Every structure is written in structure tokens, then in C-alpha cells.
Amino acid sequence: DVKVTQSSRYLVKRTGEKVFLECVQDMDHENMFWYRQDPGLGLRLIYFSYDVKMKEKGDIPEGYSVSREKKERFSLILESASTNQTSMYLCATRGGPPSYEQYFGPGTRLTVT
């Protein structure tokens, strides 16, 4: 079974803090993704990566950066957390063809006060 783990289930940070969210997968998938999910807005893609040291902006990259130094690890960084970044953050990996199925981590519920 694919296993995707995230460093924290719940996190509370103050405005202006630098926040690191880590995601680790054990399936040797090349593709990894960071989403945020908010009520009424669904899942929105922040950043994704097709390979080590590669990163691509998603639909809402502003205020975020990412790091992929190793294949199994994909980190999301909030350079200076703001209250509008309070959300559920979900990491995912994706297999290649023909399945293209995505596998999600359990999520990190981040609250910025």
C-alpha cells in the first residue's frame, strides 16, 4: 500500500512565523503535490513537483514555496504565515500511466492566529 505521511496533523502558528510542512512517501513516486482545502472552495493546487529539485507553481502559489531535495520528501514552506493561510493542507503523490491515481496524506490542519 502507498503510504503518504505528513509531519503534523494539527498546527497552530502566529502571524509572521515561518512554517514548514513536510510530506514523505514510500512508493517511489516521482510526482508530488501540495493542496489546500477550504469549505466551498474545494481542493486548490499550491505547488507540485515532477522530480527531485523540480517544482512548478499550481493555481495559488502566492505566499508559499516548496523544496524537493529527495524523491520521497516534499516540503511546503509558508515564509511569513498570515491568517488567510489557515486551512487544511494536503500532500499527495501520483503514480504514472496508466493509472494516474493520487494518494493523499492525512492532512495538516493549520491555524494561524
Added chain:
Amino acid sequence: RKEVEQDPGPFNVPEGATVAFNCTYSNSASQSFFWYRQDCRKEPKLLMSVYSSGNEDGRFTAQLNRASQYISLLIRDSKLSDSATYLCVGLNRDDKIIFGKGTRLHILP
């Protein structure tokens, strides 16, 4: 037109009934399709892929209608445990995954 659209619901259905919901897609999200299930405060999990010929997995049937550009999910003999949000997902020609916002299903005892 949004790339993948779903009726947000909620669908309130008595236990044992059959329920179906559709998801429409635009041309760009037209390569592959999936249904994901998401329980409250949990991550989405793959329910089933949707094949061109339609596919069935136990009480669940997925259909793809390319002419009308929609996919459907049918749940027969619904159980209380089927209560969840069902996400329609498309993979477009640029290899981009497009999520619908989900349809909430409540199975009533």
C-alpha cells in the same frame, strides 16, 4: 464553464436506496476520470477509476459519457457508511489533475 462541475448537494437518501450523481466536464479535462471519497476531516481516497466502457465495483458503478461530457456514480443498496463527500476528478491533456468541489451524500437511517 468550469473544467469539472458537480452538484454540491447535500443528497439526503434513505438507507437501502439507490443514489446517482453526475459530474460534467469541459473539453480540457477529458483524458481520464476518477471518483474519490472524502470523509469528514479526512483525506480524499480513491474510490474508483472511470473507464470508457463503464465499470462496476460491488455496489458502485461508474459511467463515462463522452458525447455529453459527463461521468456518473451510482450507488446501489446504500449504507450508512456511504455518507461522505464524493469528488469527481479529471486528468486533462496537459497532465493536470482537476478536482470538482464534491457532492455531499447523507444516508439516513
